[in-house]
Amino acid sequence: MKIYEKAPAKINLLLDVIRKREDGYHEVEMIMTMVDLADRLEMYELPRDQIVLSSHAGYIPLDEKNLAFQAARLLKERCGVSRGVYIHLDKHIPVAAGLAGGSSDAAAALRGLNRLWNLGLSVRELEELGAELGSDVPFCIRGGTALATGRGEKLETISSPPQCWVVLAKPPINVSTADVYGKLRANELKEHPSVPAMLDAIERQSFADVCANLGNVLESVTLGRYPEVRQIKDVMTKLGADGVLMSGSGPTVFGLVSKESKVARLYNGLRGFCKEVYAVRLLT
Numbered sequence: 001m002k003i004y005e006k007a008p009a010k011i012n013l014l015l016d017v018i019r020k021r022e023d024g025y026h027e028v029e030m031i032m033t034m035v036d037l038a039d040r041l042e043m044y045e046l047p048r049d050q051i052v053l054s055s056h057a058g059y060i061p062l063d064e065k066n067l068a069f070q071a072a073r074l075l076k077e078r079c080g081v082s083r084g085v086y087i088h089l090d091k092h093i094p095v096a097a098g099l100a101g102g103s104s105d106a107a108a109a110l111r112g113l114n115r116l117w118n119l120g121l122s123v124r125e126l127e128e129l130g131a132e133l134g135s136d137v138p139f140c141i142r143g144g145t146a147l148a149t150g151r152g153e154k155l156e157t158i159s160s161p162p163q164c165w166v167v168l169a170k171p172p173i174n175v176s177t178a179d180v181y182g183k184l185r186a187n188e189l190k191e192h193p194s195v196p197a198m199l200d201a202i203e204r205q206s207f208a209d210v211c212a213n214l215g216n217v218l219e220s221v222t223l224g225r226y227p228e229v230r231q232i233k234d235v236m237t238k239l240g241a242d243g244v245l246m247s248g249s250g251p252t253v254f255g256l257v258s259k260e261s262k263v264a265r266l267y268n269g270l271r272g273f274c275k276e277v278y279a280v281r282l283l284t
Ligand SMILES: C[C@](O)(CO)[C@H](O)COP(=O)(O)OP(=O)(O)OC[C@H]1O[C@@H](n2ccc(N)nc2=O)[C@H](O)[C@@H]1O
Pocket: 012, 015, 024, 025, 026, 027, 028, 030, 098, 100, 103, 133, 134, 135, 136, 137, 150, 151, 152, 177, 178, 181, 182, 248, 249
């Protein structure tokens, strides 16, 4: 039997850091949602007890460094599974982009293997296992739109934001999440985005107020180090995006657009600056 799972990318409509914790992680408040740009995983059982990963993407590890491999290994260990699995990763989400590509692959592997091996784990149990693999993995398991707290693993599902176009542009640099958090001076942050204002904007389905309340404190680090990220933000704004923000630790910038007629201009204009541009819808 073959199992297929879609692994969508996430964007952070809001990302605030409250403080650095004793365990090295940062206490965050984030509002996250999924977009219709996805990797696809194909999984089937192997006769021998082995995890085999393949992908046409030449730029990701296919061994135990891959988060999908780690997800399969974790599930095997915790549930005492002695069967092997072949996982093919059809990669579409840009890597090290701030879009949680690896985390979403891990989440899709956990969901898919739970079915393939008939483990009967609940979504909550999968989320708990996912938290061991990375802070973004529980959200990628749950999907939808959520307020994430703690280090990102405590989730409260909220309403979807009003439907719109999302234009994503990734400059040709790779940003390490650990580096960005490491360089953040959490107690020196002067401005914080407002979680209540964003929650209210979503609840009222006000697209204008969602755009007005976008905010990500990690921009203070990434934009300072990589001027091209700021440049892409400026270009998106000039080309008419209604709201513009860096996702996660970057370097991908997303623009929210309500009118379809504006999307082509934005997409074509950005292609002059970077190769990796995508125009997608929110996954509501
Ligand atoms: C930037 C975001 O992607 C926004 O959604 C997440 O906060 C990061 O999620 P992630 O990539 O799943 O992160 P993890 O794999 O758990 O952690 C990578 C590294 O980022 C730092 N990190 C991550 C999450 C967090 N709340 N505080 C941190 O300081 C830690 O140094 C950690 O070693």
